Amino acid sequence: MIKVGIVGGSGYTGGELLRLLSLHPGAEAVCITSRKLEGKSVGDVHTHLRAVSSLNFESPSPAEVAERCDIVFTAVPHGTAMDWVPELLDAGAKVVDLSADYRLPLEVFEKTYGMKHRAFREAVFGMPELHPEVRGADFVANPGCYPTAASLSVAPLVGAGFAERVVFDSKSGISGAGIAPSQTSHYPNMAENVIAYKLTTHRHRAEINQELSRLSPGVKANFTPHVVPAVRGIFTTAHLLVKDEFVGEIPDKAGIERIYRDFYKDSPFIRLVPTVPSLAAVRGSNFCDIGFEVDGSGDRIVIVSAIDNLVKGASGQAIQNMNLMMGTAETEGLWFPGGGP
Amino acid sequence: MIKVGIVGGSGYTGGELLRLLSLHPGAEAVCITSRKLEGKSVGDVHTHLRAVSSLNFESPSPAEVAERCDIVFTAVPHGTAMDWVPELLDAGAKVVDLSADYRLPLEVFEKTYGMKHRAFREAVFGMPELHPEVRGADFVANPGCYPTAASLSVAPLVGAGFAERVVFDSKSGISGAGIAPSQTSHYPNMAENVIAYKLTTHRHRAEINQELSRLSPGVKANFTPHVVPAVRGIFTTAHLLVKDEFVGEIPDKAGIERIYRDFYKDSPFIRLVPTVPSLAAVRGSNFCDIGFEVDGSGDRIVIVSAIDNLVKGASGQAIQNMNLMMGTAETEGLWFPGGGP
Amino acid sequence: MIKVGIVGGSGYTGGELLRLLSLHPGAEAVCITSRKLEGKSVGDVHTHLRAVSSLNFESPSPAEVAERCDIVFTAVPHGTAMDWVPELLDAGAKVVDLSADYRLPLEVFEKTYGMKHRAFREAVFGMPELHPEVRGADFVANPGCYPTAASLSVAPLVGAGFAERVVFDSKSGISGAGIAPSQTSHYPNMAENVIAYKLTTHRHRAEINQELSRLSPGVKANFTPHVVPAVRGIFTTAHLLVKDEFVGEIPDKAGIERIYRDFYKDSPFIRLVPTVPSLAAVRGSNFCDIGFEVDGSGDRIVIVSAIDNLVKGASGQAIQNMNLMMGTAETEGLWFPGGGP
Amino acid sequence: MIKVGIVGGSGYTGGELLRLLSLHPGAEAVCITSRKLEGKSVGDVHTHLRAVSSLNFESPSPAEVAERCDIVFTAVPHGTAMDWVPELLDAGAKVVDLSADYRLPLEVFEKTYGMKHRAFREAVFGMPELHPEVRGADFVANPGCYPTAASLSVAPLVGAGFAERVVFDSKSGISGAGIAPSQTSHYPNMAENVIAYKLTTHRHRAEINQELSRLSPGVKANFTPHVVPAVRGIFTTAHLLVKDEFVGEIPDKAGIERIYRDFYKDSPFIRLVPTVPSLAAVRGSNFCDIGFEVDGSGDRIVIVSAIDNLVKGASGQAIQNMNLMMGTAETEGLWFPGGGP
Known part of the structure; x- marks a missing residue:
């Protein structure tokens, strides 16, 4: 034990x-x-x-x-x-x-x-899907919630070299702001509302840049966070703009799906979904659900991902890291579904 | 002006x-x-x-x-x-x-x-439906939000002398707790939750007792407030327990409806609805919607009312009082519908 | 297995x-x-x-x-x-x-x-806290969600013979209405709203009457259900009206607490809480949290309980019954906390 | 009349x-x-x-x-x-x-x-801020809700010629899907969730393209709609990517503010806000609130706008058009604030 x-x-x-x-x-x-x-x-x-x-x-x-x-x-x-x-x-x-x-x-x-x-x-950067060196490590820095959701959503395509720029438009539940009451978390301000903040300057940019640059040096990453009326979850919409040289030359839906399946073949918590993911399907669980669509223009791919910010975006990923550091099976104690509905 | x-x-x-x-x-x-x-x-x-x-x-x-x-x-x-x-x-x-x-x-x-x-x-107690002396008054005390909703829901039946006891189970939007953030109003605590508080000791009991006793000395009034995930509105469920002498002798649905229509014939903001009222139908407006059902046992009538706590429960009723105090038409500037949906 | x-x-x-x-x-x-x-x-x-x-x-x-x-x-x-x-x-x-x-x-x-x-x-009525005969049974009828929440909230006090009448004012999440979309479950109708229905005639009355009568023949039970903006959960406010002979003679807070602790000493899923329970604390779990307050008048006790309608109110209680029917430990596979926040 | x-x-x-x-x-x-x-x-x-x-x-x-x-x-x-x-x-x-x-x-x-x-x-395209020919017209086509919010948010900057591409990431309340219940509008599916749909193919693209092309031929427009847990409102995040020739050469915050104020000097329903707009501040009203931030990289401007989809995005804009068509003051009957909170 x-x-x-x-x-x-x-x-x-x-x-x-x-x-x-x-x-x-x-x-x-x-x-x-x-x-x-x-x-x-x-x-x-x-x-x-x-x-x-x-x-x-x-x-x-x-x-x-x-x-x-x-x-x-x-x-x-x-x-x-x-x-x-x-x-x-x-x-x-x-x-x-x-x-x-x-x-x-x-x-x-x-x-x-x-x-x-x-x-x-x-420290080892504790996102096991991108950092296999977590296994056996003694010290791991658990990533931020936004960077986890953002990086996982596009890593296979950025790694494949297609991306000129990725615009991440992220929608988070308010639990990301913590347990202490604030003007933003005041129910009359948050219910039925959408709140954008730090439109271009959120600190998590640095982690996103770090991970994307490792996969494709020079790729541009933009990041704008929002809070929506939800306690848990981050829904990330990644607008991937294709490099000029690949416009009209990127794989079709099935091809892109293969790229994802191949990239994540040893990553049990990544679920590629046939349509679009949903916060409800991951709430309370360590899964990261991913879906995508290719713009008919051939110059943009829209990838959407859903995680629970407190689980895969924080404590669940920490347990996943623990399992790997201690030599336990990666999914031990984490292989349960979200609570939906 | x-x-x-x-x-x-x-x-x-x-x-x-x-x-x-x-x-x-x-x-x-x-x-x-x-x-x-x-x-x-x-x-x-x-x-x-x-x-x-x-x-x-x-x-x-x-x-x-x-x-x-x-x-x-x-x-x-x-x-x-x-x-x-x-x-x-x-x-x-x-x-x-x-x-x-x-x-x-x-x-x-x-x-x-x-x-x-x-x-x-x-001061004159500023609930014009029960206090016609508001007209022309110089100083009016605007009632609390819970007492407004509670008193209006049962006044005709309490006035008719049927009630032994009324148990008010009230559900309020959180704006009633004010503009300052608190543990209760913290979105993760309030969303998808129901919060009961001061189960038997809320101060608004005193106003409710005052109004009901005027209509029927000796009637017992109980009051338990809750907060539900809504910004605006008070939904009041009044369980009216019939005096022993009237059990099985109270009027039928049509008869009770006549009692309400007669009692409120000069009260433009009271709307008797055919089924049950809804916060959505009064949100943003000065209306108080009321519906009811008689228990088949003949010893209980359940009356439900809906108001916007910030309008009929506070600022709207204040304007209504102003109109009457200044000699303007009671509905002046207030005769507009709620915002629903 | x-x-x-x-x-x-x-x-x-x-x-x-x-x-x-x-x-x-x-x-x-x-x-x-x-x-x-x-x-x-x-x-x-x-x-x-x-x-x-x-x-x-x-x-x-x-x-x-x-x-x-x-x-x-x-x-x-x-x-x-x-x-x-x-x-x-x-x-x-x-x-x-x-x-x-x-x-x-x-x-x-x-x-x-x-x-x-x-x-x-x-069939055996499958509420193990009140029906120990579930253990080893072959056929169990799993109770309704409202009756589970209502009966558990007051069973110790009704069993003690204090209650003349209990008025149950219940607030449910909308998942109780099922997976099929309806006017009631339409988000613009449900969000920021409270919906009362079947004010005096809901079918679950029969189960509530059955359980309470077993504990105290002749006790009157009233039941009015509501739906509030929540997916999961039932919050029950039980207004227990004390028999005339016990007015002013009921135990104090500590005494009532002893009655509950004694009654539920073999019921691991009942948690007596020091203040008021909350849907958030039981969401996703099989717990039933209970709190109460005695009215200063001495003639009313307000008991509030919280369950997850889909777990303790349905599928979780079914698993609890399965454990007992199959000879497994009652808490096997169910001893986990709710998801809160 | x-x-x-x-x-x-x-x-x-x-x-x-x-x-x-x-x-x-x-x-x-x-x-x-x-x-x-x-x-x-x-x-x-x-x-x-x-x-x-x-x-x-x-x-x-x-x-x-x-x-x-x-x-x-x-x-x-x-x-x-x-x-x-x-x-x-x-x-x-x-x-x-x-x-x-x-x-x-x-x-x-x-x-x-x-x-x-x-x-x-x-027909005349009925967005008065961009189409002064609404005044006196006999037949007006009232724009879609998403195109209204999107076009108004960036028209001044697109008109100024700075934009290579605009990625619109739009978050709508569910009332935009209409009054009939559906799987999407089912409360358990919508509450605490974010739903993306038609990631690259929503029909409103055509209107957005039409309006932006009039202002700057050749500008690329991308549009991805989402539904968030809100009844009313559209919150639009416009990621404006600057043409290569203007990277680092765009005006500063004060300069861009001047561009907006000048462009909208005769548009009473446009409110430029100092920080970020909010659905709560426009709910129920005909206002379109706009805020923005310039990315330190100098190659992106993030503009955010908020409207009530049922008012400025539909019926309110229709009344605004009526006023202009009938020769009444543009703000007649529409000059009232939103309901917030």
């Missing part, structure tokens, strides 16, 4: 890790930390976990956590994870960091997040 | 007063106050009013407001209205107070709200 | 049975029937099950189903289950019927549903 | 025309037709109009309608309007057609809609 620690368990990501671990036959949460909730029971805070989890929040040191756990998830805000990760690693624990602190090269991180990094380490 | 002032314009009630006044041919908002928004334009705060309202928030004294206005709406929290109302009245303005400060007799107010009243005055 | 058949798998109940069985370590769906979907894959119909379920819809005879399965869930409409159940039982399969055909005594069924019963059998 | 007829009043567009006309001081609905609803009162069908409208549905001939009305709105499906429009015009009525039958040149219509046109006439 893998012993798991969760550092920073007051938010949605921590609660979701506990929910998913409760479904995992080979791993067990043994420790969850939160300074402000110390002593409270998990079930009084994450009320859906009442009776299922008997843990209480604690406030131990990194060394204590590392001693009690085989692997630790750091689910604290960016800028705080760096205060935990090196000590945890040095004390011998494996670590999956769910913050942004270790997803980008040092300089890119510092520029994107506008802060000095106090404790940089190299 | 009636000159209108709004004291406390930063919240939903203030914004709604401006929206409704923009549709009123005989009245005009000339002043809106907010200490914290002083100098800001209305359209930057209540963005739906951009271009329609050219007012800026101001921070004048009560006397200044009274001088510039024929009638003033005080839309500040309970406990604050009492700092404005006496001065406004003494300076010659008519006043509709939308807070709870003047809805109850002095002792009842102090007990219910747990505070000393610093400036009590007698 | 228990071999499970599902008769009538095109609707929400059938899909939910498959979802829950995919999480069950000791049972496996081996057959799912639907005449109109014959030959289609489950994943093309219930898209969240894509890749997880490899079944196709079939159209076998009852005898064929019984031969391949240890236990069969009949998830067809009332009036149709009676065409399946006797043959399945006679062929040696255990049966959980999710329709209304076997929940009531013959005469009550025929009167309530306005039809002749063509093939009556005696 | 302008006498108005509505042909085809059973749907959302017809109901909305009645709602808006009830707010118009200079026009009055005198006739509403529906074959299937003949004899029913408007208030029994569009329940929000109960008491406000006293019309009944009728089934008169085109000539009868034309005789009783100064102007007629045809709100019937495409393919049916062509059976009404020529007779209405020939009988002397002015006509605003809300269907697609007269928005496109004959050949483009027949190709796009896959049908022969049985009665073609030339």
Whole structure:
């Protein structure tokens, strides 16, 4: 039984890790930390976990956590994870960091997040479909929710070299903004509404650029995020503009489907769907559903993907990474359907 | 043209007063106050009013407001209205107070709200369907949203003396909780949920008791409020339990319908509907829709009513009161349908 | 491994049975029937099950189903289950019927549903918390969603003899109305709305009466259902009116809590919560959360309960019944938290 | 008083025309037709109009309608309007057609809609901001909802010649799909979901191309529609890709704002907002709110617009056209704010 620690368990990501671990036959949460909730029971805070989890929040040191756990998830805000990760690693624990602190090269991180990094380490970028080196790794940086959805949607076609530019128009559920109430998450502002923000400047651009450039140096990536009236889920519409040289020369629907099936043949959580995916079909699950259509003009392919932002976009992908790091089957404890309807 | 002032314009009630006044041919908002928004334009705060309202928030004294206005709406929290109302009245303005400060007799107010009243005055209770004395009044206390919906739903039958007890099970949109974000109004907590609160102790009980007791001394009234995933609206389910002496002796459907039509024959905003009312049909309007069904047991009548909590439950009823206080037609500027769908 | 058949798998109940069985370590769906979907894959119909379920819809005879399965869930409409159940039982399969055909005594069924019963059998009423005889039974009638939520909320207090009358005001998600689109389920009609229906005449009254009368003969039960903007869940507000002899004599909060804890001490899926329950906390799970408050008047107790109508109100309770009928642990495959947020 | 007829009043567009006309001081609905609803009162069908409208549905001939009305709105499906429009015009009525039958040149219509046109006439394209020739016209084709939102969002910049291509990613409320229930509009399918459809082939492309090509011949326009959990509204995200020759040479934020203000200086319903627009701020109103941001790369401008699809996207724009056709002030009866929150 893998012993798991969760550092920073007051938010949605921590609660979701506990929910998913409760479904995992080979791993067990043994420790969850939160300074402000110390002593409270998990079930009084994450009320859906009442009776299922008997843990209480604690406030131990990194060394204590590392001693009690085989692997630790750091689910604290960016800028705080760096205060935990090196000590945890040095004390011998494996670590999956769910913050942004270790997803980008040092300089890119510092520029994107506008802060000095106090404790940089190299991490494996934890998107197993694009990074097989997750297997057996000791330290993994879990990707952002938008970059996961965006990168997976187009990786096969970008890898095939067809793309001049991809315009990602992303629609997220509001849980991505966290557990704390805000003007945006105020029900009268969010219900029946669409909210666009950081139209051209969202920080997740850096991760998307990083992943797409690896697959096809020089490809342009644009990214505009929106929030729609949904708690969970990211629906990504990727408008892939074809390089001039390939206009009218790209494969037909069946050909593109082959490219996807081949690219993702060892990726059990990718489901290619015959029409268009839907948030409802992935809600609560670790699947990433993908569909597409080729514009009759031959110069644009529209790819749409759906994930649950808290699962494949965060805690589920973290468990998937854990499985691979610990030598367990990739789908262990994660092979269940979404909750739809 | 009636000159209108709004004291406390930063919240939903203030914004709604401006929206409704923009549709009123005989009245005009000339002043809106907010200490914290002083100098800001209305359209930057209540963005739906951009271009329609050219007012800026101001921070004048009560006397200044009274001088510039024929009638003033005080839309500040309970406990604050009492700092404005006496001065406004003494300076010659008519006043509709939308807070709870003047809805109850002095002792009842102090007990219910747990505070000393610093400036009590007698007010007319501003529910025109039950209080014709609103016409020509100088000072009106606008009722709470729940009491409006509850009282109107059963007044004819309680007045007829059939009721031993009424159990009000009320379902409100979340805008009733105001413009400030909270745990309850956080979209992930409110969407797809039902939240019950103050199961037996909500302060609006006092107003409901007051109105029902006037119609039938000794009738018991119970009240349990809920919030449902809706911005606007209160749907009230009134379970009227028949006095023993009337069990099996109450009128049939047609007879009860006659009682309602007779009771509300001079009340243009009450619509008796053939089946059940719906929040969608009243949203944005000043109507109160009412339907009912008699239990085959003969000992219970279920009456359901729908209002928009921000209109008939607050700002619309305030305008209706203004019309009557100023001698204008009751429906002036309010005779428009809800926005449904 | 228990071999499970599902008769009538095109609707929400059938899909939910498959979802829950995919999480069950000791049972496996081996057959799912639907005449109109014959030959289609489950994943093309219930898209969240894509890749997880490899079944196709079939159209076998009852005898064929019984031969391949240890236990069969009949998830067809009332009036149709009676065409399946006797043959399945006679062929040696255990049966959980999710329709209304076997929940009531013959005469009550025929009167309530306005039809002749063509093939009556005696069944155990499948609410394990109130019917321990489910253990080892061969044929169980799975209760309706509203009656499950209503009965569980008040059984301890009704059983204690305090109740003169209970007014159940129930708020359901729209999935209870099924998978077929209708005027009620049309998004513009349902969103931001509350819909009351069959204010005094819903058929589920009969089941509620049956259960409450067993606990306290002569108790009056009233029931008014509503639909609120939610896919899943039933939130029940039970207004329990105390018998005259007990007014002012009922136990205090701690005392009532003891009554509940004692009554449900062997019922793992009942969670007594310190404040009020929430649909979000039970969504997707088999839990029934219960909270309450005693009216200061001493003559009313308000109890509120939350279940997922598709799980504890249908398919989850069916699996719970299966576990008990087959001699498995009651919580096997069902001991997971809801999906909240 | 302008006498108005509505042909085809059973749907959302017809109901909305009645709602808006009830707010118009200079026009009055005198006739509403529906074959299937003949004899029913408007208030029994569009329940929000109960008491406000006293019309009944009728089934008169085109000539009868034309005789009783100064102007007629045809709100019937495409393919049916062509059976009404020529007779209405020939009988002397002015006509605003809300269907697609007269928005496109004959050949483009027949190709796009896959049908022969049985009665073609030339119409003015009824988007007053781009077509001043609406003023005084006798026959106007009211634009589609998506094309209205899309064209208005980028017209000034496309007109300025900066655009190589515009990728429109549009998010609509479900009321655009009409009043009849469907799988898509089924609440469990729509709530908390995002649905993309016709990723590259929606018919409204033709109108968008028509309008953008008039402003800048050769500009490429892509269009992908989505439905989000909202009843009303279209939120359009326009990714404008700058021509190579202008990369890095486009005006700054203030410059682009000047271009918009100049272009729309005579368009009262266009509101340029300082940040991003919101469906909530335009809901129920005829406004089109627009905001934008320039990508730091200098090769993309993201423009976002919000309209109410049933108002500015249909019935409100129809009234705006009526005002101009009849010589009334453009804003008459339409100068009111949206309902937000």
